[in-house]
């Protein structure tokens with residue numbers, strides 16, 4: 001498809017094979033541990049841990065969204081953490097240094113501990129404020145997560161990537177919150193775009209999946225080799241469901257971003273709320289960076305209610321917003337993030353993910369729940 005096509009057009013056709021008479025538009029999932037393979041054991045399809053036709057179509061689709069019109073390589077994984085671990089563990093050796101976010105996804109510090117145990121020097125820097133710049137000397141990899149989860153800080157990807165490359169470091173961006181329709185890390189200069197496709201990318205809260213996209217074929221080969229070794233492969237059913245879900249990506253993300261902005265604007269007026277964050281809000285500290293590199297600002301809004309009890313009353317009073325973790329789904333969800341203990345957030349901190357409900361219904365439900373929680 002032409003690189004100039006719109007996001008909706010690209011999303012509905014992404015990764016589809018050429019039409020074949022009597023064949024479906026998107027071929028069904030191929031369930032196979034092994035494939036018929038007489039003679040020399042050469043691909044494309046040999047054994048189910050190495051490759052699968054359903055992954056191939058999904059990987060092509062994701063690549064078309066991450067870098068329209070460019071020849072990139074995508075490797076799909078069983079989860080976002082599998083994708084993240086594949087980049088970090090395939091690239092870093094004992095004696096290397098890596099810069100990780102201090103305020104990133106809650107499982108990232110566990111990965112950091114494991115890297116340290118393997119002799120990798122782990123440095124950390126907060127997402128906002130460019131503190132990464134002073135950590136780059138001698139580093140092999142800079143890892144950034146923007147917007148960050150759950151704080152929604154945004155860093156200047158072009159600036160950090162330029163500085164990292166000048167220092168001889170590669171750059172990986174966790175693009176989970178934005179999705180490729182929100183920002184394209186490779187276009188901004190990054191070497192890897194990595195994401196949990198469990199969230200907005202697939203959007204129905206019914207599967208876990210992840211991916212890594214990069215331009216460099218040698219880096220992609222290392223990541224693919226890691227998948228083979230670790231065996232963190234996606235199931236064909238999940239891969240197919242994900243591909244099917246991508247057809248509605250633009251519709252979902254468009255509505256979710258509009259709902260998130262409407263919620264953020266309404267929440268701004270509430271005096272019981274502090275620390276409201278949404279990168280698309282002109283008053284937000286992330287806005288300047290976000291407008292420079294993001295095409296859409298995401299489904300997640302975060303804010304702080306006065307205390308734990310107040311936050312729990314709010315969550316309990318919601319009818320259209322599920323009290324559940326994760327985000328980016330078609331049904332709105334929210335949670336008191338402090339209940340997990342992994343993030344440095346106040347007790348009343350709420351992460352709310354806007355779904356595709358009608359904006360007036362969603363707003364009314366949230367405002368009513370806030371009134372009841374007072």
Ligand SMILES: *Cc1c(COP(=O)(O)O)cnc(C)c1O
Pocket residue numbers: 079080081082084105145149174176177195196197198199208209210
């Ligand atoms: C959820 C999430 C992950 C982990 O993804 P899984 O699919 O749950 O393994 C990684 N990074 C970010 C930013 C996330 O939100």
